[in-house]
């Protein structure tokens with residue numbers, strides 16, 4: 001350990017806060033890549049993370065898509081899990097009681113639906129659960145009442161779903177934006193004006209892979225979501241664009257796998273970040289990035305990490 005690290009660590013403040021939620025550091029495990037948290041209990045010190053977002057929850061359980069559902073690409077991963085989950089009620093009875101026993105953790109509940117009423121009902125169910133810090137609204141789902149366009153890709157649908165969620169939510173509301181849009185700045189602004197307390201971005205890019213030998217798609221669903229380091233530069237640009245369009249806090253994600261990736265996202269405008277695909281190649285990635293971040297700051301005599309948010313130097 002360098003002297004800078006030794007002397008810097010006690011004074012070092014990695015804490016961040018957004019939407020009334022305080023975290024000991026900005027590292028949050030991303031939805032769909034960290035189960036319901038309990039599955040990682042023996043692998044990661046959950047209380048070392050800023051927090052984690054549980055798998056997307058719906059009003060009823062869902063079995064998801066048929067396999068194959070995952071495919072590794074150059075520097076990334078395709079997934080079409082199909083939002084498999086146990087449903088909001090079972091989360092409250094089967095997972096949350098265990099999570100409540102673990103001290104000093106912050107749990108975010110990711111919520112999705114296919115109609116506005118789905119989102120409304122799921123949040124109403126979760127409102128009864130204790131130990132959830134905030135909701136993260138996944139708006140990257142097809143709106144089945146409006147011809148199947150993703151909520152997050154249509155300004156009017158986005159406004160309606162966020163307004164509905166905000167009306168029923170008894171906790172802070174983070175709106176997780178879809179990157180499959182022309183103007184992320186416009187969508188970020190709509191989310192803010194419709195009541196979001198914070199935004200998070202990005203979700204996966206719609207993508208595909210084909211086996212040239214069999215001539216079949218690699219994923220049974222044909223199209224899938226692309227994540228991992230392959231998307232990082234685009235995610236960073238989108239976080240930058242979104243952060244400059246809104247006043248509410250921004251949580252950045254997309255391909256983060258090192259502490260310096262985290263710093264890039266914070267400089268672009270993120271208050272906190274999420275780590276997704278990195279946990280697939282190293283289940284301890286989230287915890288390791290917290291350690292790395294601590295050393296990164298200590299080595300540079302940075303006393304307060306939160307000061308880096310929006311710190312991009314342009315001249």
Ligand SMILES: Cc1cc2nc3c(=O)[nH]c(=O)nc-3n(C[C@H](O)[C@H](O)[C@H](O)COP(=O)(O)O)c2cc1C
Nearest residue numbers: 030031032056079138202203227228254255276277
């Ligand atoms: C296997 C898998 C499942 C996912 N499931 C969800 C989900 O249920 N809800 C959601 O909002 N995002 C989901 N995501 C998207 C991630 O939370 C994250 O936004 C995206 O993967 C980009 O971050 P990354 O490059 O660090 O993985 C999923 C991603 C993967 C790889």
